C-alpha cells in the first residue's frame with residue numbers, strides 16, 4: 001500500500017506485485033530479489049550487534065555464475081549453506097556482501113587458526129555471573145545474524161563437538177562454562193561454512209565431520225572467474241582500477257588465469273586471487289617493471305621453493321614478453 005496525490009487529494013493505492021518490485025541498484029547489479037528473500041522480516045537486530053552488519057563491501061565479480069542469489073535463496077529456505085572452492089575464489093568476500101545486502105550481522109570464525117571452544121563461547125573477565133562476556137558463537141545464537149565458519153574441514157574436534165547441537169535450526173547449546181545456561185538458536189541465526197577441496201594435500205585437513213556434512217542442504221561450488229583460457233573482462237577492469245592500462249591489466253590476468261589452471265591441476269601450490277593480482281597491479285601502477293613487481297608479489301606468494309618460483313616466473317615472462 002502506498003500513498004499518492006491525485007487531483008490534490010491524498011489517496012491510498014494498493015500496488016500490484018510487479019509495481020512494488022522496483023529493484024535497488026545493488027539488487028540489479030547482483031541480480032537478486034531481496035524482497036522475496038527477506039532474511040529478517042519484521043525483526044531488527046539488537047543494537048549491540050548492529051555494528052557487525054558490513055558496509056561498503058567492494059564490488060564482487062560473479063562471472064557467469066549467480067552465487068549471490070544461490071546463497072541468499074539457500075539461507076532463506078534452509079538457514080544454512082556450504083561454499084566449496086579453492087582459496088582466493090571470493091568465498092569470504094561474498095559472505096560479507098551477502099550480509100550487507102540482507103542486513104545480517106556477520107560473525108567470522110576461521111577454523112584453520114588455533115581457535116578453541118573458549119574463544120567461541122565466551123569467558124569470565126572477573127568473579128561473578130555479571131562478569132561473563134559472550135563469545136561470537138553465543139552472541140550469534142542469542143541475537144541472530146550469519147555465523148561464517150571458514151575452512152570448516154580444519155575444525156578442531158573440541159569445537160566441532162560444541163557446534164554439533166546448534167546445527168539444527170532449532171538447536172540449542174548448554175554453556176557448561178556458565179552454570180549450564182541454555183541458549184537457543186535465534187530464528188534469525190544463519191550459518192555458512194566453507195571448504196577448500198584443494199587443500200587436502202596440506203597438513204591439518206580432515207574429511208569433514210559427518211554431522212556437519214549431513215546438515216548442509218545446499219552446496220555452492222566456487223571457482224575463479226578467469227581460469228586458463230577463460231578470461232573475464234570484469235576482472236581485468238578491477239585490476240586496471242589499480243593504476244595500470246588495460247593491456248597490462250589483461251596480461252596480469254592472463255598470468256593469474258594460467259597459474260590458477262595449474263593450481264587446480266595440482267601443478268602449483270597456490271592460485272592467485274583477484275586481490276593478489278590487484279596488489280601486483282598496484283606496484284606496476286607505481287612505476288615498477290611488471291616482472292620485478294611480480295617477483296615481489298605473486299612469485300614470492302606462491303611458494304618458498306626456488307623451483308616453484310621458477311615455474312611462476314616463466315609464466316610471467318611468457319605472457320609479458322610475448323606481447
Ligand SMILES: Nc1ncnc2c1ncn2[C@@H]1O[C@H](COP(=O)(O)OP(=O)(O)O)[C@@H](O)[C@H]1O
Pocket residue numbers: 058059060061062085086087088089090091092093094225273274275276
Ligand atoms: N569474484 C571476486 N570479485 C571481487 N573480488 C574478489 C573475487 N574473488 C576474490 N576476490 C578478492 O580476492 C581476495 C581473496 O578473496 P577471499 O574472499 O578471501 O577468498 P576465499 O575466502 O575464497 O579464500 C580478496 O581480496 C577478495 O576481495
Ligand SMILES: [Mg+2]
Pocket residue numbers: 091092093150
Ligand atoms: Mg576465506
